[in-house]
Amino acid sequence: MPLFPRSSGSFEYFHFQLLHRYDYTLTAPMNETEKTEINSTIVLLTRAIVDTLGIVVMAPATTHHLYPPFPANIPTAPLVSVSLAKLEASDGKESQAFFDSCKSLGFFYLDTSNSPLGDALVSEAEQLHELQKEFFRLAHEEKEDYARERVDPFFGYRHGKLSDGQRNETYNMRKDDFVGNCDALPHPDLIKDNWPLLQSYVRHCRSVIDLMITHLEVHLQLPIGTLAGLHRINERSGDHIRFNQRAVQPYSEGDAKEGEHTDFGTLTILFNWLGGLQIRHPETGEWIFVKPVPGHAIVNLGDSLVKFTAGILRSNVHRVVVPPAPQDQIARNSLVYFSRPEDVVVLRRLKGGLIDEQPRSDVPELEMTSQEWIQRRSLGDLKGVYTHKGLELRP
Ligand SMILES: O=C(O)CCC(=O)C(=O)O
Ligand SMILES: [Fe+2]
Numbered sequence: 001m002p003l004f005p006r007s008s009g010s011f012e013y014f015h016f017q018l019l020h021r022y023d024y025t026l027t028a029p030m031n032e033t034e035k036t037e038i039n040s041t042i043v044l045l046t047r048a049i050v051d052t053l054g055i056v057v058m059a060p061a062t063t064h065h066l067y068p069p070f071p072a073n074i075p076t077a078p079l080v081s082v083s084l085a086k087l088e089a090s091d092g093k094e095s096q097a098f099f100d101s102c103k104s105l106g107f108f109y110l111d112t113s114n115s116p117l118g119d120a121l122v123s124e125a126e127q128l129h130e131l132q133k134e135f136f137r138l139a140h141e142e143k144e145d146y147a148r149e150r151v152d153p154f155f156g157y158r159h160g161k162l163s164d165g166q167r168n169e170t171y172n173m174r175k176d177d178f179v180g181n182c183d184a185l186p187h188p189d190l191i192k193d194n195w196p197l198l199q200s201y202v203r204h205c206r207s208v209i210d211l212m213i214t215h216l217e218v219h220l221q222l223p224i225g226t227l228a229g230l231h232r233i234n235e236r237s238g239d240h241i242r243f244n245q246r247a248v249q250p251y252s253e254g255d256a257k258e259g260e261h262t263d264f265g266t267l268t269i270l271f272n273w274l275g276g277l278q279i280r281h282p283e284t285g286e287w288i289f290v291k292p293v294p295g296h297a298i299v300n301l302g303d304s305l306v307k308f309t310a311g312i313l314r315s316n317v318h319r320v321v322v323p324p325a326p327q328d329q330i331a332r333n334s335l336v337y338f339s340r341p342e343d344v345v346v347l348r349r350l351k352g353g354l355i356d357e358q359p360r361s362d363v364p365e366l367e368m369t370s371q372e373w374i375q376r377r378s379l380g381d382l383k384g385v386y387t388h389k390g391l392e393l394r395p
Contacts, residue, residue, distance in 0.1 A: 010166030021237050060349055062294035063129070063273065068326040070275045077279050077288040080106050084150070085114040098212070099219040102301055104370050106153035107279055109200065109296040110269070115206055122295060124201045125271040128335050131194050132243035135233040136169055136333075142188060146171070151185050154378060155240060172326035175239035178202045182236065198241065205241075206233050209267045212299070221353030228310070230341045231266060238265060238340035238374045242321075246276070251322045256287075258394075259319040262385045263302035264377045265340030266372075272297040272334040279316050289324060303386040304341050304370065304376070309366045310349040310358035310386030340378060343371035366391070 030140040080101045086094035102110040113119025122215065134144075148156040155174045159167040173191070175185035178199045213227045225381070231237070260280070271275075277298070278287040290298060305313040322328050348367045349355055368376070384394040 013083070014103040015089050015214075021055045046077055061119070061126065062124060062293060064294040066332065067273055070327060071324050074324055075288055076291045077105075077107065077281070078249055079105065079109050079290060079298070081111045081293075082299075083111045083113070083115075083174055084110075084208065084211075085120045087215060088115060088117065095215050097219070098215055101307075102216065102313050104314065105279070105282065106301045106316035107318070108291070108299055109293055110299045111296050113295055117204060118295075120200070120204050121208065121269075121297065123273075124204060125297075125335055126243075127197055128201060130335060131197070132245065132333055133189070133245060133333060134169060134173070135188070136331075138188060138190065138246045140168060141165075143171075144168075148172075148184060151369060153268060153366065153375065154238070155185055159320060162249050166249065168247060168249075169241040169243075169245045172376075173231070173241045174201050174237055175206075175241070178241075179233060181234060201241065201337070202239075205269050206239075206339070208269060208292060208297075209337075209339045211249070212267055216305075216313075220312065220355060222350065222355070223352060226350060226352065229343045230308075231339065233261050233344060234343040236344075237342045238338070238370065242336040242338065244332075244334040244336065246320065248329060248331060250320060256319060256321045259321070260317055260385060261319065262315040262317055262387065262395075263300060263338060264386075265302040265338050267339050268300045268302060269337040269339075270300070270334060271336075272298070272332070274319050274327045274330065274332045276327075276332050277334075278321055279318045280346055282314065282316065287319070287321075289319075290341065302338070302340070302375070306386060306388055307347045308350045308355075308364070310355050310360075311312075312354060314388065317385045317387065337339075340374065341370040343369060345370045347373050363390070 027372050052221060080097055082098045082101065083091075083094055098108070110118075112122050118222075143157045143159075144150075146157045148154065148158050150156065152174075157169070157170045157171050159169040161167060173187070174185070178189075178195070179202060191278045203320050208226060213231060214224070217224055256268070272292050275289050275291060277290045280286070280292060281288055292298075301313055301315050306315045320332075320334075323330075323332055346367055346369055348365060349358070366382075372380070373382075381392075382393065384393060385392045
């Protein structure tokens with residue numbers, strides 16, 4: 001039986017009972033982090049009970065309600081919600097709404113409801129959320145064994161240091177390790193013990209991405225397989241899962257500016273539980289928060305789709321800042337799946353369909369392989385943001 005399916009109220013009931021009991025029995029003053037840790041433990045316990053007793057349950061599938069709420073009184077980004085189930089059913093209106101968001105904002109919510117694939121994605125994202133918190137709780141020395149400097153120029157563990165010694169941390173795990181395209185890089189036991197979950201998440205994210213790629217091909221009037229043929233799962237690519245954790249910290253304008261970026265690759269599937277993500281509004285230039293919505297992934301487009309389509313599609317500038325109060329008193333995690341063209345694919349405008357109608361620039365475009373693009377954008381001389389106007393390098 002599924003670990004965490006969505007089909008009756010039992011999970012909620014158990015969870016409520018446990019929370020209720022803990023409200024009465026735990027009177028010690030706690031900070032937000034401690035409360036959330038206890039809440040997470042209760043969620044895990046509840047799942048174990050529900051599983052052991054063989055009770056078939058439905059939502060809440062998500063744990064957003066365990067955190068302080070996203071404030072009601074601040075402006076939020078106007079992301080359209082696109083239904084995965086309707087994209088799977090080739091619903092014309094939904095597909096058009098999807099394409100319109102890819103052109104206008106380059107960001108949208110993916111509503112996972114009424115789709116077994118969506119259920120799997122949300123359920124695994126919740127499990128990976130627990131796993132990433134556990135990963136970041138490992139001793140610093142253990143995590144340092146898997147530092148980027150030790151394992152790979154791009155993948156592995158990275159951290160920045162804050163003035164009080166706390167860390168902002170990431171762990172990048174490549175898709176090729178999980179699908180067996182190469183020997184896996186070294187990983188801590190915690191990750192190896194959860195290998196099947198990570199493998200399954202990669203497959204599910206890729207199914208969603210492959211579906212969206214097919215819809216893009218249709219709207220761009222490209223021969224079917226044009227984009228899919230550049231993103232074959234069994235070929236080497238920079239696709240990866242990323243765990244992110246930001247420590248509690250004061251707002252810093254310098255850090256916010258430093259964090260402005262576009263994603264380098266094709267499509268990104270993001271789950272977060274607290275606010276903090278902001279997009280730069282394409283018209284007003286204002287920074288606006290994206291509100292996390294339970295049961296919805298946030299999807300955004302990356303640089304390679306701008307290059308392939310000569311600017312028809314938008315890779316929007318975004319950043320992560322301190323979450324809005326009262327969410328700012330707790331460490332913030334996010335779970336990202338980045339898809340990228342195969343390593344050897346040269347990033348340049350494709351031929352055919354609507355792309356042929358796009359104006360040509362007099363300035364010759366930088367042409368390089370996907371692999372080189374990622375290396376130079378993340379570590380080398382091309383750091384900054386990439387828009388339809390070209391590269392805005394960070395000074
Ligand atoms: O943490 C988030 O909400 C977004 C993270 C992000 O944009 C990234 O890792 O590229
Ligand atoms: Fe990003």
